[in-house]
Amino acid sequence: MLLSTVVFLPVIFALIVLVWPQTKTARHVAFALSLVEFFISLMILQNFDSSTAQLQMVEKHNWIERFGIQYFLGIDGISLWLVLLTTFLTPIIILGSWKSIENKIKGFHAAMFILQSAMLGTFLSMDAIFFYVFWELSLIPMYFIVGIWGGSRRIYATMKFFIFTMAGSVLMLVAIIYLMYLTQQATGQMSASLLDFYKVKIPFVGGSVLNLQSLLFFAFSLAFAIKVPVWPVHTWLPDAHVEAPTAG
Structure with missing residues (x-):
């Protein structure tokens, strides 16, 4: 249950901050709660077996059985350090925004906790649809962080960021759904599990960039390139980062 705890506890923290009666002390509460989250990630590190490359602390339950979608x-060893980095940086971000955020303080810290939850979900999800849900969920707090606490051109920057990211995400969703279909063809059962995707053998037809393997690769790569971002799909970045608050 450690993984579920580290992913969803920030959502509870967001609610606590929102209903906290005193706005002036909301920062202190948010900082203390972020340290709790970091402590939980240290518990994951303590329980992690570095002697094996196998997937660990697996939590797996059926979600939408008809389409093979699971809570997975x-x-x-890679996602472990991404989880630790996320939980380590969150308290630092809260401290860095201590004096720069002066309005809607509770809403800001709630958005930060929702963003933290979404990021941790993307790092730990082993189901493609589950991953996609967290991937898209991260857009919502970012939209409000830049759109509410950003600079004078924050609305333009926010909309540009949102449109760019959504465009890439739609392509990725199409690729995920098609991989689920290919998994059904290969195994006889539709599945969104990333482990089942490994069983799909997609032939690469040399000499053509329009073969299926290349198109699927392009769909995922474009979505990731926009989010990172990578040239030439980086044009949302200057506007968003200039207008975003310190935490953004």
């Missing part, structure tokens, strides 16, 4: 969390 797991951690490996």
Whole structure:
């Protein structure tokens, strides 16, 4: 249950901050709660077996059985450090925004906790649809962080960021759904599990950039390139980062 705890506890923290009666002390509460989250990630580190490359602390339950979509969390040696980095940086971000955020303080810290939850979900999800849900969820707090606490051109920057990211995400969703279909063809059962995707053998036809493997690669790569961002799909970045608050 450690993985579920580290992913969803920030959502509870967001609610606590929102209903906290005193706005002046909301920062202190948010900082203390972020340290609790970091402590939980240290517990994951303590329980992690570095001697194996296998997926660990797996939590797996059926979600939408008809389409093979599962609640599937797991951690490996790569995602472990991404989780630790996220939970380590969150208290620092809260401290860095201590004096720069002066309005809607509770809403700001709630948005930060929702963003933290979404990021941790993307790092730990082993189901493609589950991953996609967290991937898209991260857009919502970012939209409000830049749109409410950003600079004078924050609305323009926010809309540009949102449109760019959504465009790439739609392509990725199409690729995920098609991989689920290919998994059904290969195994006889539709599945969104990333482990089942490994069983799909997609032939690469040399000499053509329009073969299926290349198109699927392009769909995922474009979505990731926009989010990172990578040239030439980086044009949302200057506007968003200039207008975003320190935490953004």
